[in-house]
Amino acid sequence: MWNWLLRKKRWEENRKRVALITGASTGLGLALVKELARSGDFHVIATARHSSLHRFKKAGIVENERLWIRPLNVLLKAERDAVIEEANQKLGGIDVLINNAGYCLRGVVEQVNETERLKQIDTNFRAPMALIRGVLPNMRKRRSGHIINISSVGGMMAMPTMAIYSASKFALEGATEALWYEVRPWNIKVCLIQPGFINSESFRNVELTRESRKSLQDKNNPYYYHYNSMAPFIAKMMRLSPSTPEKIARKIHRVIDSKNPPLRVPVTIDATFFGLIRKLLPRRLYHAIMYYSLPRVFRWGEDDHYHMDAEYERQESARKVSSPKIDEAQAPQPPDRSVAVLDDRRPVQTGKGA
Numbered sequence: 001m002w003n004w005l006l007r008k009k010r011w012e013e014n015r016k017r018v019a020l021i022t023g024a025s026t027g028l029g030l031a032l033v034k035e036l037a038r039s040g041d042f043h044v045i046a047t048a049r050h051s052s053l054h055r056f057k058k059a060g061i062v063e064n065e066r067l068w069i070r071p072l073n074v075l076l077k078a079e080r081d082a083v084i085e086e087a088n089q090k091l092g093g094i095d096v097l098i099n100n101a102g103y104c105l106r107g108v109v110e111q112v113n114e115t116e117r118l119k120q121i122d123t124n125f126r127a128p129m130a131l132i133r134g135v136l137p138n139m140r141k142r143r144s145g146h147i148i149n150i151s152s153v154g155g156m157m158a159m160p161t162m163a164i165y166s167a168s169k170f171a172l173e174g175a176t177e178a179l180w181y182e183v184r185p186w187n188i189k190v191c192l193i194q195p196g197f198i199n200s201e202s203f204r205n206v207e208l209t210r211e212s213r214k215s216l217q218d219k220n221n222p223y224y225y226h227y228n229s230m231a232p233f234i235a236k237m238m239r240l241s242p243s244t245p246e247k248i249a250r251k252i253h254r255v256i257d258s259k260n261p262p263l264r265v266p267v268t269i270d271a272t273f274f275g276l277i278r279k280l281l282p283r284r285l286y287h288a289i290m291y292y293s294l295p296r297v298f299r300w301g302e303d304d305h306y307h308m309d310a311e312y313e314r315q316e317s318a319r320k321v322s323s324p325k326i327d328e329a330q331a332p333q334p335p336d337r338s339v340a341v342l343d344d345r346r347p348v349q350t351g352k353g354a
């Protein structure tokens with residue numbers, strides 16, 4: 001009996017903290033796997049969807065007794081339950097849950113359908129909630145644990161064309177804040193990590209809605225300039241950002257090791273900046289500044305202009321096909337605006353504010 005107790009005590013002393021990371025085959029998740037595994041202080045459970053598991057090998061991540069690789073599509077209950085159950089049975093539970101899996105749906109409110117909206121909310125909000133519900137009973141029993149939800153600047157401020165992404169991260173922020181109070185009595189720490197622009201390839205993983213994909217190509221679409229100015233702007237900001245996934249992973253590691261981490265941790269310069277101006281500026285002024293700082297916003301909503309551009313281009317390409325030689329008489333004429341109709345919902349206006 002004494003022997004058994006002694007062995008149990010020694011096992012507990014030698015036990016590494018178990019960290020489960022979702023969406024770990026790319027970007028920030030992968031950087032976190034490398035960071036925590038390298039430190040030697042953790043038993044890392046790196047998870048990814050079945051279809052993405054092959055990426056671990058490419059990134060030089062191979063399984064060993066302190067690093068497990070497990071399939072986990074966060075939307076699937078069976079996979080969530082399996083990974084939590086295995087960690088509870090074989091490792092004594094999960095100490096650090098990092099809800100990192102997520103994606104950004106690009107589409108203005110008018111162009112997101114119900115299926116697209118639900119999948120975004122399910123992935124970025126409901127799945128992290130389900131994982132938290134799965135790990136909490138064991139954390140409460142042991143009276144310790146750390147839940148880390150990867151939020152976003154999009155969870156403190158909303159940007160046009162990313163409405164539902166912001167909605168999902170706002171929801172995550174709200175629920176996580178409530179959780180912070182709820183589990184404090186059991187000494188369970190709760191953090192929201194707020195990255196802004198990360199210098200990585202993840203802007204390529206943005207998912208366009210069915211309608212936004214069409215609008216991006218169609219100058220007749222009322223939202224054409226919304227997409228065509230926001231997308232390159234965001235890609236550029238990400239390329240220029242000094243914050244790499246590796247730097248952010250190091251910051252998160254410090255947060256995990258911290259005895260008393262704050263609830264919200266901005267981890268990029270722009271996140272700190274936006275957090276500050278949102279706190280300091282009166283809301284009306286803040287929204288006005290943000291609006292006029294949007295890229296090429298002076299062109300947004302100029303329905304007449306879209307139509308003119310498209311009409312000129314249509315005439316130009318028709319002219320090129322019929323006659324390769326250009327002469328003055330064939331130059332494209334302005335469209336007849338009196339009969340122009342942009343789409344089946346609204347007639348084209350003949351001038352802004354007309």
Ligand SMILES: NC(=O)c1ccc[n+]([C@@H]2O[C@H](COP(=O)([O-])OP(=O)(O)OC[C@H]3O[C@@H](n4cnc5c(N)ncnc54)[C@H](OP(=O)(O)O)[C@@H]3O)[C@@H](O)[C@H]2O)c1
Binds near residue numbers: 028051201203
């Ligand atoms: N990149 C940024 O600038 C930025 C800014 C603010 C916040 N964030 C947040 O940071 C987190 C990490 O993003 P990242 O920048 O590292 O982007 P990323 O490289 O696109 O990584 C996102 C990961 O989530 C995974 N994922 C998506 N849906 C999943 C599902 N249903 N089940 C399991 N995994 C799923 C993806 O896996 P697959 O490869 O299988 O699709 C991918 O590995 C996200 O929560 C994101 O919202 C990113």
